[in-house]
Amino acid sequence: QVQLQESGPGLVKPSETLSLTCSVSGGSISTHYWSWIRQPPGKGLEWIGYINYRGYTNYNPSLNSRVTISVDTSQNQFSLRLSSVTAADTAVYYCARVYCDGDCYPDRHFDSWGQGTLVNVSS
Amino acid sequence: IVMTQTPDSLAVSLGERATIHCRSSQTVFYNSNNKNYLAWYQQKPGQPPKVLIYWASTRASGVPDRFSGSGAGTDFTLTISSLQAEDVGVYYCQQYYSSPPRTFGQGTKVEIK
Numbered sequence: 001q002v003q004l005q006e007s008g009p010g011l012v013k014p015s016e017t018l019s020l021t022c023s024v025s026g027g028s029i030s031t032h033y034w035s036w037i038r039q040p041p042g043k044g045l046e047w048i049g050y051i052n053y054r055g056y057t058n059y060n061p062s063l064n065s066r067v068t069i070s071v072d073t074s075q076n077q078f079s080l081r082l083s084s085v086t087a088a089d090t091a092v093y094y095c096a097r098v099y100c101d102g103d104c105y106p107d108r109h110f111d112s113w114g115q116g117t118l119v120n121v122s123s
Numbered sequence: 124i125v126m127t128q129t130p131d132s133l134a135v136s137l138g139e140r141a142t143i144h145c146r147s148s149q150t151v152f153y154n155s156n157n158k159n160y161l162a163w164y165q166q167k168p169g170q171p172p173k174v175l176i177y178w179a180s181t182r183a184s185g186v187p188d189r190f191s192g193s194g195a196g197t198d199f200t201l202t203i204s205s206l207q208a209e210d211v212g213v214y215y216c217q218q219y220y221s222s223p224p225r226t227f228g229q230g231t232k233v234e235i236k
Contacts, residue, residue, distance in 0.1 A: 035225075045172065045215060047225040060224040094171055107219050109162035111183070113171035 002027035004095050004114035011120050012089075018082040018119055022095030029053055029076045033098035033106040036069060036080045038091040039116070046091075050098060050106055051078055058106065085121045092116040124148050124218050128228035134236040141203040143231045145216035150196045153220065160220035163192055163201045166230075167212040175214075176201065203233075211235060 008020035022034070036048040049059035051069045059067050063082065071078040082089060098104070099111040125148040135141045151160045159179035164172035174183045176192035179199055189204045203210055216228040 044230050045217075045227040047223075047227070049223075058223055062224070064223075096171075099174075099177065107160060107222065109174055109177040109217065109219055110164075110172070111174055113173070116171050 002097060002112050004097065004112060006093060006095050006114045006117040008117060008119070010118060011122065012085055013123055014086055014121055015084055018080070018085050018089060018093075018121070020080045020093055020095075020117065020119070021077050022079070022114060023075075023077045024097075025076070029071065029078065030073055032100045032104050033108075034071070034078050035096045035098060035110060037094045037096055037110070037113075038089075039094070040088075040091045041118075048080065048082075048093075052104070052106070087121050090119065090121045092118050124151065124221050124226055126216055126218055126226050126228040128214075128216060128231050130231060131229070132232040132234065134234045135203075135206045136236045137208065138205050139236075141206050141210070141233055143201045143214055143216075143233075145194075145199045145201070145228050147197045147199075147218055147220075151218045151220035152196050159195050159199070160218055161192075161194070161199050162217045162219065163190075164215045164217065165210075165212050166215065172215060206233070206235070208235060 003025045005023045012018045030053040033052045035050040051057045066083045068081045094116045095114045096110040097112040099108040129144045161179040163176040166172040180192045213230045
């Protein structure tokens, strides 16, 4: 059973860069696609982007200029960087695995999620 | 693709049926494999979302059979045939047909009447 765990600072100052890591256990990161999704307090879900083990990425256009997702296969983890943050970036950030049924494609649902980590953007 | 759910919230008596609708602004049906790229998730307070249904009507592993999904193209429905106390939460539909971006509905809050 794969498990995902987000880690990183819970408080980031405005204009700085938010950095989070998702550690994957119980399975190899060198299969599947992996995503970041966020949820502002009391609101709905927003997809941030995905990556595969080869580093192929795709980002939400609304965040494209500020977001970078990277992968470290040696550590079995992937990371999110979001630059120039504002209060609007305050949210619970989830990492998630994209479902794979044999051949792995990015256009599938999310079948495993981390517990999420709350990041507050405040001075 | 914009996903719109109705209603925003509903209160249902225990044992009664709950129905949630989801409409996409364009089709999420892929002709080449005859599949609708639509999933439903349940989110309980303080927890991450959990997939219930994918391919619009395929129940995920371990999901009780009181949950069912139907629909095609742009109109979809999640039905809870007999609401249980543990089903309280927020339900989201999500399309994975087009990217970027993957998009979710705004959520439907289900409560006990």
